Amino acid sequence: MDQFQSQDLPQLLIIRPPLSLAIAESQLSQKFHLLKAWESELPLDQFLTTYACSVQAMLCYPFTPVNADLLRLLPALKLVVSPSAGVDNIDLVECRRRGISVTTSGSAFSEDVADTAVGLLIDVHRRISAADRYVKGLWTSKGDLSSWFQGDAS
Template sequence: MPIDILQLCPLMPSLEAELAKCYTVHRWFEMKDQAGFLKAHADKIRGAVTGGHIGIQMELAAQLPKLEIISINGVGYDKIDLNEARKRGYRVANTPDVLTADVADLALGLIIALARQLVRADHHVRAGNWTKGELGLGHRVSGRRYGIFGLGRIGQAIAKRLEAFDGHISYSGRRKLDVPYTFYPDINDLAANCDVLVVAAAASAETKHVVNADVLKALGPNGSLINIARGSLVDEAALIAALQNATIAGAGLDVFADEPRAPEALFGMKNVVLTPHVASATHETRQAMADLVLANLDAQFTGKPLPAAVV
């Protein structure tokens, strides 16, 4: 008899199709009577599949007495209470590594697009403004000072790519690593010593609003912010004020605090590049993520070690 799992958000169609082949899937996000469903079926649910952007509410997990695993389609697990998972004894798995290259690529894309005004340049041509005048000068990408907050898998992949641009790389994080980059224990010092600050750390209570008004002031009027991590790491009110007041030069943002809503104050700004959390959004990576979601579930239900266990 197929195992019952709870699907908490829409997923790639091919992943949904594979889940339907292997399990009895209950689509939580489409249910009109969620309380009624739990009353009738909560004790049948052995697994949950979710996205890193929503995780699972602790109140919901607490009502699933047979829950064995939460398989995340993504690398982030900040929306899941890991202490509760350990206490209750259910596993949490994610999809690390397979999306590292794509996220790092997008970070470079945002850096280049912002410095070389690619979005504005595209609009300049499409709007027929080229015949009326020049766009204006951008900034060089090669040879600049790049600071990376969070030198994990993704941060190191970004640094490797920046090396090819002759970037002068520094970083900040929990500890100094055996890497050929300058280490700053404090993010304020990191910001003060770079032209582009790249946010690549995991979201947690410790990193919430780690990029605040003081960090942006340290980054300075010639500095730019790139965020491909999570929106919660940046104080968006402080960022908007810094952009409006020319405290910093610009920002390239793929993530926001209240997705899918981005602050409307950013929309009219010419010194920002905005993308809708698409860092891992390639056919290749999304398929690899889907494969790992399925592998994590299969391992749990067949008594094998999880390929990508968080807890």
């Protein structure tokens, strides 16, 4: 997409680089002009002041504090989107006071996270990953797997 078309899209502010942006960036870039604050040479407050009157939405990842100081710099902001379930980093009272909507992923990933947690618990209890590593690396030099685990109290 060329620079002119990108400028016609609604702006989406992202303050800190998320680990997962690479996965969704091409899709987001088709619908939004991404303002990546971490790529700017300007200090954050100057960067935000530059876009203060035009930024209406912000994609907020954990560890990005959305507090009164930040919100004061973005008077046109109408929406804060958190792709996680948590909102500990977002001042919900201040957002409500300013009429800013806040949305999260809610429980969209709850079942997957629970499944992963149970799988990891079984893995640790049954030592599946440890046995796999042993068979792939130490079996020929250290012998039987049970002798390797006997000294391991964990």
